[in-house]
Amino acid sequence: MLLLLKSQAVVNNLEDAHEQIDNAISTALKESKPVYISISCNLPSIPHPTFSRHPVPFFLSPRLSNQKNLEAAVEAAAAFLNKAVKPVLVGGPKLRVAKASKTFAELADACGYPFAVMPSAKGLVPEHHSRFIGTYWGAVSTPFCAEIVESADAYLFAGPIFNDYSSVGYSLLLKKEKAIIVQPDRVVIGHGPAFGCVVMKDFLHALATRLKKNTAAYENYRRIFVPQGEPLASEPGEPLRVNILFKHIQQMLSANSAVIAETGDSWFNCQKLKLPEGCGYEFQMQYGSIGCKQNPNLSEIQVTAQEVSTMIRWGQNSIIFLINNGGYTIEVEIHDGPYNVIKNWNYTGLVEAFHNGEGKCYTAKVRTEEELKEAIEESLGPKKDCLCFIEVIVHKDDTSKELLEWGSRVSAANSRPPNPQ
Ligand SMILES: Cc1ncc(C[n+]2csc(CCOP(=O)(O)OP(=O)(O)O)c2C)c(N)n1
Numbered sequence: 498m499l500l501l502l503k504s505q506a507v508v509n510n511l512e513d514a515h516e517q518i519d520n521a522i523s524t525a526l527k528e529s530k531p532v533y534i535s536i537s538c539n540l541p542s543i544p545h546p547t548f549s550r551h552p553v554p555f556f557l558s559p560r561l562s563n564q565k566n567l568e569a570a571v572e573a574a575a576a577f578l579n580k581a582v583k584p585v586l587v588g589g590p591k592l593r594v595a596k597a598s599k600t601f602a603e604l605a606d607a608c609g610y611p612f613a614v615m616p617s618a619k620g621l622v623p624e625h626h627s628r629f630i631g632t633y634w635g636a637v638s639t640p641f642c643a644e645i646v647e648s649a650d651a652y653l654f655a656g657p658i659f660n661d662y663s664s665v666g667y668s669l670l671l672k673k674e675k676a677i678i679v680q681p682d683r684v685v686i687g688h689g690p691a692f693g694c695v696v697m698k699d700f701l702h703a704l705a706t707r708l709k710k711n712t713a714a715y716e717n718y719r720r721i722f723v724p725q726g727e728p729l730a731s732e733p734g735e736p737l738r739v740n741i742l743f744k745h746i747q748q749m750l751s752a753n754s755a756v757i758a759e760t761g762d763s764w765f766n767c768q769k770l771k772l773p774e775g776c777g778y779e780f781q782m783q784y785g786s787i788g789c790k791q792n793p794n795l796s797e798i799q800v801t802a803q804e805v806s807t808m809i810r811w812g813q814n815s816i817i818f819l820i821n822n823g824g825y826t827i828e829v830e831i832h833d834g835p836y837n838v839i840k841n842w843n844y845t846g847l848v849e850a851f852h853n854g855e856g857k858c859y860t861a862k863v864r865t866e867e868e869l870k871e872a873i874e875e876s877l878g879p880k881k882d883c884l885c886f887i888e889v890i891v892h893k894d895d896t897s898k899e900l901l902e903w904g905s906r907v908s909a910a911n912s913r914p915p916n917p918q
Pocket residue numbers: 760761762763784785786787820822824825826827828
């Protein structure tokens with residue numbers, strides 16, 4: 498896995514260990530980015546006066562905006578947006594590191610613009626808000642969202658990351674001259690000017706007081722919007738379809754749930770879930786690494802299949818749906834080859850082996866809607882204290898329509914001829 502480290506400390510003597518460790522930890526806290534601390538294995542047991550058993554007072558200087566730059570950025574952005582006819586807002590994944598989710602929601606509330614979310618920012622903006630218009634990612638956006646965003650005459654993106662995946666193989670129909678891009682410490686308006694040393698939270702907060710209320714884009718959305726249909730009902734005994742599975746997952750969500758969307762077709766199916774207020778959402782499109790589990794105290798940790806045994810050991814009562822479609826389906830849609838067919842395992846058998854009679858664990862293999870319903874009822878009822886693992890067997894070609902569309906576009910981008918040297 499590729500980790501973008503913000504700093505690293507290599508501690509091989511005691512004299513500067515406290516400085517190096519404090520520096521690394523404060524960098525991690527300030528930047529909300531990983532750091533790496535390597536400590537020689539012969540050091541930890543040796544006492545040193547700077548290491549105490551009790552917490553040491555510690556002060557982190559807060560990030561501050563340059564006031565002049567902030568005022569200039571707000572002034573320019575307000576002039577840009579106040580002259581627009583149908584502006585929109587879009588929340589991006591860096592709202593998280595900028596700790597600006599709440600301020601973004603306050604801005605959206607104040608200005609009356611409709612707001613969308615980029616796929617990797619799902620969970621960072623309030624979806625229950627009446628002017629939330631869905632996920633924006635070009636051709637695979639939720640219905641009516643891309644049309645409103647791309648036809649707007651001005652859009653503000655707060656904390657976006659436009660990579661090959663979030664830009665659907667670089668196929669977004671956005672124009673730089675219509676965009677304000679707000680990054681955690683920088684604002685760029687159209688092709689310029691750019692304002693540095695401006696903290697996103699300060700900027701969004703100040704902008705909210707300067708924008709004229711404009712609901713034009715929201716009203717356009719509302720006029721054209723038609724609610725989504727339901728998947729076709731399944732016949733008794735019919736092999737289970739993924740869209741039926743997600744209909745049931747949608748019904749399970751509440752303020753007490755958090756959805757963790759794994760890399761694969763689950764990305765696309767989970768993206769379409771409507772999150773009730775308070776429902777968490779975790780997912781990352783930066784590395785697309787396979788396997789992660791949220792820990793309420795730690796934010797997020799990376800795990801492998803074997804870590805499911807650790808979940809059982811620590812008594813976690815998550816519900817895992819493993820969609821057994823017999824292959825690496827997302828890879829099939831990007832670039833197919835014989836390596837995308839994987840040897841089918843007995844996945845429930847694997848979890849039972851991890852369980853090995855110790856801890857609380859429930860497994861089920863389901864092939865029809867009836868079996869799925871029963872497994873969900875068990876997981877929420879008698880087995881609610883168990884780690885519940887439901888293997889859902891589906892047809893190998895059963896994918897979301899969004900994966901098919903996205904896969905074709907990413908595939909086209911991946912097979913561009915190399916740049917001339
Ligand atoms: C550690 C790691 N190995 C390989 C990959 C490449 N990769 C991305 S998605 C994927 C397949 C995912 O398959 P699955 O979890 O079965 O989901 P599906 O696409 O079938 O829904 C692979 C191999 C990766 N992103 N990370």
